[in-house]
Amino acid sequence: MIEAKRLKKYFPVERGFFRRKTGEVKAVDGVDLFIGKGKTLGLVGESGCGKTTLGKLLLGLLEPDSGEIIKEKGLKTNIVFQDPFGSLNPRMRVEQIVTEGLKIEKRIEHLKRSAERLMDTVELPRKSLAKYPHQFSGGERQRISIARAIATKPNFIVCDEPVSSLDVSIRVQILTLLVNLQKEFGLSYLFIAHDLGAVRHMSSTVAVMYLGKIVEYGPKEEIYKRPLHPYTKSLLLSAPTPYPKAKKEKVLLKGDVPSAVNPPEGCRFHTRCPYAFEVCPINEPLLMQYSTNHFCACHLHQPKSNKNI
Ligand code: SF4
Secondary structure, three states: OEEOOOOOOOEEEEEEEOOOEEEEEEEEEEEEEEEOOOOOEEEEEOEEEEEEEEHHHHHHHOOEEEEEEEEEEOOEEEOOOOOOOOOOOOOOHHHHHHHHHHHOOOOOHHHHHHHHHHHHOOOOOOOHHHHHHOOOOHHHHHHHHHHHHOOOOOOOEEEEEEOOOOOHHHHHHHHHHHHHHHHHHOEEEEEEEEHHHHHHHHHOOOEEEEOEEEEEEEHHHHHHHOOOHHHHHHHHHHHOOOOOOOOOOOOOOOOOOOOEOOOOOOOOOOOOOOOOOOOOOOOOHHHHHHHOOOOOOOOOOOEEOOOOO
């Protein structure tokens, strides 16, 4: 349905009165991925690793510097933002918010009925349409955001940390709603999160991102049961797992995430990796295949093939 090949997006860092370019933030640096119809790719990584930029590239909200995005013909896209408080216009009533996209597409017949159906779909009372965003809780606002996202019947939605600002009890409800909508409408999602628990609940395939690069990619079960990359292992240490018998390797990271401006040479993770050896700061590991659809970029492992995602 949607595929990215060698996608790159760098942002210039400018300083001084003449705004001289002093460096580049390598937000997305040669990313490959594929999301099929009705599937969810979970994209996980720490803040600032380029997840949101990648989502915006797939939606066409940012132009890539290089690389290619191949979309199925007629693919319609939309986004659910992280912040249900900042992403809804406080001066608009819910009815205006959820029908705005329909008006832009000039589908103005039966607007009221469409808005009511959207409220039914996201399990909010129809009388919500007359209210303003400030009259709702965080979870209810995120339901309004989801109603707005599905109003124009998209095939692909980028969910950019849609539950990370919500209470734990509300998170499950929103995730369940997203799963139900996917089943009902055959939606494909890019589900961005730093919480591996939410990613596990949502995704069929998981991609782990570190400083602009995908370092591990594979089916959910493989990533959670048999992680290969030391960074993935460290993320999993802090996440709840449905595989209690799976042996968890204690990977304790050194220091903080380095700056995405001029990131480390060789393996970008080598400044924090407890397994780094001589070759790691010199040669950049490529994303290689280790088992069926399981890819990893680390010199510790012997690849099965150099087939790409
Ligand atoms: Fe660690 Fe080296 Fe593997 Fe990078 S390539 S993750 S530094 S062992």
